[in-house]
Amino acid sequence: MNIFVLMKRTFDTEEKILIENGSISEDDAEFIINPYDEYAIEEALQLKEAHGGEVTVVTVGSEESEKELRTALAMGCDKAVLINIEEDLEDGDQFTTAKILYEFLKDKEADIILAGNVAIDGGSGQVGPRLAELLDIPYVTTITNIEIDGKNVKIVRDVEGDSEIIETTLPLLVTAQQGLNEPRYPSLPGIMKAKKKPLEELELDDLDLEEEDVMPKTKTLEIYLPPKKEAGKILQGELQDQVKELVSLLRSEAKVI
Amino acid sequence: MLETTIQEIDQMKQMVKQFVDNEVEPYAQQIEEEDQIPQHIIDQAKELGLFGISIPEEYGGIGLNTLGKAIVLEQLGRTHNGFVSMISAHTGIGSTGLVKLGSDELKRKYLPAMAAGEKIACFALSEPGAGSDATNISTRAEKKGDYWVLNGIKHFITNAPIADIFTIFAVTDKEKGAKGGITAFVVERDFPGLIIGKKDKKMGLRGSHTAQVILENCIVPEENVIGEVGKGYISALKILAEGRIGLAARSVGSCDKLIELSAAYAKERIQFGKPIAHFQAVQWMLADMATETEAARTLTLKAAQMVDEGKNVMKEAAMAKLFASEVFNRVADRAVQIHGGMGYVSEYPVERYYRDARITKIYEGTNEIQRIIIARKILEEV
Ligand SMILES: Cc1cc2nc3c(=O)[nH]c(=O)nc-3n(C[C@H](O)[C@H](O)[C@H](O)COP(=O)(O)OP(=O)(O)OC[C@H]3O[C@@H](n4cnc5c(N)ncnc54)[C@H](O)[C@@H]3O)c2cc1C
Numbered sequence: 001m002n003i004f005v006l007m008k009r010t011f012d013t014e015e016k017i018l019i020e021n022g023s024i025s026e027d028d029a030e031f032i033i034n035p036y037d038e039y040a041i042e043e044a045l046q047l048k049e050a051h052g053g054e055v056t057v058v059t060v061g062s063e064e065s066e067k068e069l070r071t072a073l074a075m076g077c078d079k080a081v082l083i084n085i086e087e088d089l090e091d092g093d094q095f096t097t098a099k100i101l102y103e104f105l106k107d108k109e110a111d112i113i114l115a116g117n118v119a120i121d122g123g124s125g126q127v128g129p130r131l132a133e134l135l136d137i138p139y140v141t142t143i144t145n146i147e148i149d150g151k152n153v154k155i156v157r158d159v160e161g162d163s164e165i166i167e168t169t170l171p172l173l174v175t176a177q178q179g180l181n182e183p184r185y186p187s188l189p190g191i192m193k194a195k196k197k198p199l200e201e202l203e204l205d206d207l208d209l210e211e212e213d214v215m216p217k218t219k220t221l222e223i224y225l226p227p228k229k230e231a232g233k234i235l236q237g238e239l240q241d242q243v244k245e246l247v248s249l250l251r252s253e254a255k256v257i
Numbered sequence: 258m259l260e261t262t263i264q265e266i267d268q269m270k271q272m273v274k275q276f277v278d279n280e281v282e283p284y285a286q287q288i289e290e291e292d293q294i295p296q297h298i299i300d301q302a303k304e305l306g307l308f309g310i311s312i313p314e315e316y317g318g319i320g321l322n323t324l325g326k327a328i329v330l331e332q333l334g335r336t337h338n339g340f341v342s343m344i345s346a347h348t349g350i351g352s353t354g355l356v357k358l359g360s361d362e363l364k365r366k367y368l369p370a371m372a373a374g375e376k377i378a379c380f381a382l383s384e385p386g387a388g389s390d391a392t393n394i395s396t397r398a399e400k401k402g403d404y405w406v407l408n409g410i411k412h413f414i415t416n417a418p419i420a421d422i423f424t425i426f427a428v429t430d431k432e433k434g435a436k437g438g439i440t441a442f443v444v445e446r447d448f449p450g451l452i453i454g455k456k457d458k459k460m461g462l463r464g465s466h467t468a469q470v471i472l473e474n475c476i477v478p479e480e481n482v483i484g485e486v487g488k489g490y491i492s493a494l495k496i497l498a499e500g501r502i503g504l505a506a507r508s509v510g511s512c513d514k515l516i517e518l519s520a521a522y523a524k525e526r527i528q529f530g531k532p533i534a535h536f537q538a539v540q541w542m543l544a545d546m547a548t549e550t551e552a553a554r555t556l557t558l559k560a561a562q563m564v565d566e567g568k569n570v571m572k573e574a575a576m577a578k579l580f581a582s583e584v585f586n587r588v589a590d591r592a593v594q595i596h597g598g599m600g601y602v603s604e605y606p607v608e609r610y611y612r613d614a615r616i617t618k619i620y621e622g623t624n625e626i627q628r629i630i631i632a633r634k635i636l637e638e639v
Contacts, residue, residue: 071268185276188306188319188329191268 001053001148004108005044005077006101006115006127009061009068010034013120019223033068036116039176042183043146044114045076051148053111054078058104060097062086066199073194074186080199088204093216094122098130100214103207105135113173117142125175132173140166142177266328269321273332276305281336282606288337289609294464298340302374307333307344309372311352316368323499323564327506327557334510338613339464341507346415346465347371349503350621351378353496354424354441358484363443367422379416381425381470382493384409389626391426391493392435396472398427398442405429405442405477407450411470413620417453418466421446424496425470426489439489443481450475461612494571499564500621501574505557505581508617512550512585515592515610519543522596522605533595542591550588553581572634579627582617589614 011017012030019025033041044055056079057072059065069080083100085092105113113135115128125141132139144163145156148170155166158177186194204211233249235242250257284295302308310326312318321329326348333341355367355378370376387393396409407427417423423444430438444451454469484492520543523534533539560573589611593600600607618624 067264067267070264071271074268185272185305186268187304188269188272188310188321190306191265191272192314192319194268195262195265 001047001051001111002109003044003047003053003055004105004110004113005037005040005055005057005072006113006131007037007041007057007059007068007072008034008116008119008121009059009065010119010121017225019225022223024223031064031068033071034116034119034121036118036120036176036178038116038183039178039180040114040116040174041072041075041077042181043176044112045184046181047112047146047148048076056081058101059083060085060100069199070191070194071186073197073199074190075184076190078197080197082199082201083207084201084203088211089214091216092214093218094124094126094130095217096214097127098134100204100207100209101127101131102134103209104202105131109171111170111172112148113137113171115173115175117175117177128173128175135171135173137171137173138168139173139175140168141175143174144177144179146174146180266325269325270328270332272305273307273329274335276301277333277336281340285337285606285609286603288339288464289603292463294337294340294343299374302344308347308374311348311356312368312372313356316364316372318368318372323502323561324558327502327561330503330506331510331513331554331557334507335514337464338507338511338610339462342415342462342465343419345500345503345507346380347374347378349500350380350496351416351420351422351424353499354380354483354492355422355443357495358441358492359443360480362480363483367443371422376421377416377419378422378424379414379420380496381411381414381417381423383411383413385412389623392439392490394426394428394439396425396427397431398429398440398477400429400479403479405479405482407442407444407472407475407477409472410454411472412454413457413467414470415465415467415620417468417470418456423451423470424483425472426493427472429486429489433487435490437487439493440486441483441489441492442477443483444472444475444477448475448477460615461609462616497621498571498574501578501627502557502560502564502570504617504621505553505560505574505577508581508585508614509550509554509557511610511614512546512553512588515588515607516543516546516550518605518607519546519592519595522599526597539595542595546588546591549584553577553584556580572631575622575627575630575634578621579624579631582614582624585614585617 009031012032015029017024048055055077057069057077058081059069060083062084063086065082069082073080083104118125129139140155140157142158143155144158147154151169153168153170153172157164157166235245280301281298284298288294306319309318310321310329313320330345352371355363371378382391384394384396386395396407398405398407425442425444426439428438429440450473452471452473454471456466456468523539524532526533557577560570560577563570563573592607593611596605596607599605602608
């Protein structure tokens with residue numbers, strides 16, 4: 001099976017986010033493989049173990065993303081591809097990434113492409129579906145289980161806590177939800193072997209793309225932190241009155257009902 | 258051997274940290290209560306290659322250089338010290354003799370299973386009558402045809418109850434003693450005449466077991482001599498020197514963890530209407546803990562790097578072991594102090610680190626012996 005995984009280097013979720021001059025400061029931050037992409041990598045490796053084939057992990061990023069690609073190789077992926085846009089593009093959005101990935105993947109005859117459901121930084125969840133649209137292949141998001149038999153695929157997907165069973169066929173793109181699997185740690189021998197595995201670096205030029213082809217379709221106007229969480233309110237008095245007060249607060253203050 | 262790059266070392270560090278924090282630490286309390294490390298953790302550690310860090314790639318290990326090993330052990334040191342002691346007695350003193358001095362035949366025979374963690378190794382030098390004065394061992398080995406016959410008692414041998422492969426030191430020439438009369442042997446658990454005594458009840462290091470090893474006319478084939486006959490004492494010193502760097506690295510990792518635990522507790526615990534982290538007395542303890550830990554780390558990594566550069570590190574390894582173990586004890590003491598009464602009860606992990614820290618000043622050569630080694634080198638050098 002010809003398996004591809006889309007991977008993004010993101011902030012460590014345990015990092016504090018600081019905003020400086022209208023953008024998120026990356027100084028001293030720890031970077032990791034986007035956790036949802038880790039599920040995608042693990043599933044790709046399990047598919048390979050069950051069906052044979054090869055796993056290629058792809059990222060659109062910068063020189064720095066090499067570290068996360070090596071980690072993916074250490075986990076067991078066979079090849080890595082870094083599409084380095086650092087020098088070609090000032091900024092990009094989901095369209096940019098999907099378009100670049102499309103140009104790379106269009107002639108690769110992937111049987112299955114796995115991605116994370118969302119990246120924990122931007123959180124748009126768009127790159128996977130957009131790419132599938134461009135490639136004109138089916139896609140299923142937030143999957144929690146996948147079984148492949150020949151060309152037939154049976155998937156369980158998470159729909160806000162409920163499960164949906166979907167039957168579809170290869171070629172296919174899926175995005176991974178938490179619960180799909182328990183990602184393995186890269187083993188020490190895996191880490192040592194990773195450096196002998198191929199890591200290809202491409203730029204827009206190599207994909208016959210110009211900057212205008214992938215200009216972002218969106219513009220970020222402002223980035224700000226959510227309001228500070230305030231201390232909770234403890235209601236007092238008779239239970240009945242408390243309930244009344246709660247309902248009225250939910251209406252007037254929280255505006256949730 | 259492949260060279261280990263900075264990037265790989267970084268990846269290993271990250272992996273081991275995640276593994277111990279997420280997979281081992283949650284079981285620390287259970288290990289304390291049951292005095293047993295859950296099998297699934299050991300299995301996972303094997304899969305990750307942690308049992309093969311000292312063994313060259315051609316024998317199925319990872320063949321990390323000393324710096325790489327120190328960094329892995331430093332991260333392991335963050336978690337339950339019994340777990341770490343079990344692994345490092347295997348990868349450190351248990352493996353080093355065979356790796357550095359064993360014949361190709363012995364290496365081919367034993368190392369692959371040790372690298373995979375299928376066979377656990379241990380190192381048996383100490384005896385009831387020979388601790389600091391290891392030259393005084395009385396275990397005897399007599400040559401009979403093409404095999405040796407060993408008789409004697411070893412004690413405090415880490416991993417003895419679970420070990421399959423024993424590096425055992427015995428006197429082969431009483432006249433010569435430490436100067437050419439001690440030999441190292443690799444002995445299998447099933448060799449006739451090797452008996453494991455009862456486990457010691459220890460202050461800490463739960464889950465890691467030490468016991469006596471009794472040799473009663475134990476038959477060892479002649480090819481199982483490690484290195485040369487009569488050169489065992491020098492071998493022991495070499496093995497212990499490297500082991501000391503590992504012990505120092507583990508101590509530094511434990512310090513890191515204790516600082517994290519203490520800082521978090523100090524920010525959370527409110528007294529006099531403020532988090533105790535607000536009080537200068539507490540801040541100064543944290544500052545000293547962190548400063549001493551960094552100094553210990555630097556000394557340890559320097560000694561490790563010197564080994565990789567092919568330098569003699571007898572002095573630096575002793576310094577690293579001495580300093581890092583004392584820092585660990587001071588840091589553990591301050592961690593308990595910052596936790597107040599909570600530092601004295603087993604509900605919080607610092608109580609365990611406090612008990613586990615104590616042994617680091619004793620084993621792999623007491624700190625008094627480290628000082629002797631250091632002073633001797635200084636006096637020699639001048
Ligand atoms: C948990 C545990 C695990 C161990 N694991 C192993 C193992 O795997 N393999 C192994 O071979 N051994 C092992 N040991 C043994 C350990 O290495 C010895 O306990 C240690 O070397 C000290 O020897 P001793 O206990 O006989 O103390 P002693 O040598 O009797 O020392 C007692 C005190 O006298 C001091 N002293 C002795 N001589 C001098 C001197 N010349 N100058 C100044 N002070 C001196 C010592 O520093 C110490 O303070 C282990 C011990 C323990 C407790």
